[in-house]
Amino acid sequence: MATPSLALPFATDLAPAAVKTARATGTRLTVRGLSKHYEGLAALDAVDLDVGAGELVALLGPSGSGKTTLLRVIAGLLQPGAGAVHFDDTDATRLSLRERGVGFVFQHYALFRHMTVAENIAFGLRSRPRSRRPSKADIARRVQELLALVQLPEHGGRYPEQLSGGQKQRIALARALAIEPRVLLLDEPFGALDAKVRVELRRWLRRLHEQTGQTTLFVTHDQEEALELADRVVLLRDGRIEQVGTPAEIYETPASAFAFDFIGRASTIDGEVRDGRFGDGHAIAALPTDSAPGRARLYFRPHDAVLADMGFAGRVADIRRLAGVTTVEVELAHGGTVEVDVANDVAVPERGAAVHVKPRRYGVFAY
Incomplete structure (x- = not known):
């Protein structure tokens, strides 16, 4: 029917x-x-x-x-x-x-x-x-x-x-x-x-x-x-x-790593919290956090990050264009892959180009 x-x-x-x-x-x-x-x-x-x-x-x-x-x-x-x-x-x-x-x-x-x-x-x-x-x-x-x-x-x-x-x-x-x-x-x-x-x-x-x-x-x-x-x-x-x-x-504002990972899309970066900042060992500018010192993982939504002059270093691995948004896949210098969403009318670097990823809103959780 x-x-x-x-x-x-x-x-x-x-x-x-x-x-x-x-x-x-x-x-x-x-x-x-x-x-x-x-x-x-x-x-x-x-x-x-x-x-x-x-x-x-x-x-x-x-x-x-x-x-x-x-x-x-x-x-x-x-x-x-x-x-x-x-x-x-x-x-x-x-x-x-x-x-x-x-x-x-x-x-x-x-x-x-x-x-x-x-x-x-x-x-x-x-x-x-x-x-x-x-x-x-x-x-x-x-x-x-x-x-x-x-x-x-x-x-x-x-x-x-x-x-x-x-x-x-x-x-x-x-x-x-x-x-x-x-x-x-x-x-x-x-x-x-x-x-x-x-x-x-x-x-x-x-x-x-x-x-x-x-x-x-x-x-x-x-x-x-x-x-x-x-x-x-x-x-x-x-x-x-x-x-x-x-x-x-x-x-x-997910309250835990599980909530961040379960709800919506999330990219992650492994690193360490030291002196109130999270870094991966290759970041030009570590990000502030109130998490306890030690090994930690940073979570962010792809639409809450930008490709910038400072941030987590990497290279463009792939570019996918969908209706209204372009997703840039970045291989990080220290290992791991993250995604960044940008508007289709914004120019993006070519595959293989060196870039930096800067999350604007994120969560940091120990692991």
Whole structure:
């Protein structure tokens, strides 16, 4: 089935009733000392995390870093070995998934194939105990409002196999929102989609979040996705939180060598810190740093360096021109290779020419 282009909703695109119904007050999420072990290995290691009401937070990290385990413990799908999860002032640690009132969206949609789209969305409401179950009329109204919210108002009578991947994911999201969850949890929500639909759907989700104000955590291994979508990014490594910050903070001021290397492109130079300056033994002008004396590695983004008269000596090894930018690969005199990005309209030396690389923004970490 051909995948249609996804329209991106602006505030005026959403039916007022849908916005009013979907709008959430937001729930504070607090995690303290959360640990989870499998056969002696720590999937989570004393994790502390605060998510503000109405925040959209990305859990980012490599495979095995603990991000999906953290999401599932928050949901109640897994019990922690230690620690606690609070929704506002409620200790939810021993509550079941149903008792916690979370909405969960899986990577592969998990829609019921034998149910229509409308029946899928209504499932959580119809499954409530009779005392808390809305009337049939209220359920039908809620389903129509959510279909309008996710921009599929005419699809209620269709079955999942009649939908594109992007449409299925939007229906899965509508089903999660139907129960008015305290917290919305998304586990690699766009992982099964092709690249173009991923980009369109995540921008749509960002606008939807701005409409609903729903406290949301989503797991992703795609750093571009995390930096574009989230209010804040939680970077995990080996079951621990490496850094928490806004997308700009995570990208521009990484707190560790791992964060610098994992987020975006990075070039590195090995050297030594001495008297408050980093050098490689061949630099004309060593760079100031507050790192401790000793062996260290300097990290910088290719677009945060220039080819200058002073800096780290080397020779041009390769030149690659792409749309809008030229990447100059430089072999350093002391060994190693770095990249420098320059605008396409800036003249660059020829291959083999002697140059100096001067990072303008960088981080220095011991190793």
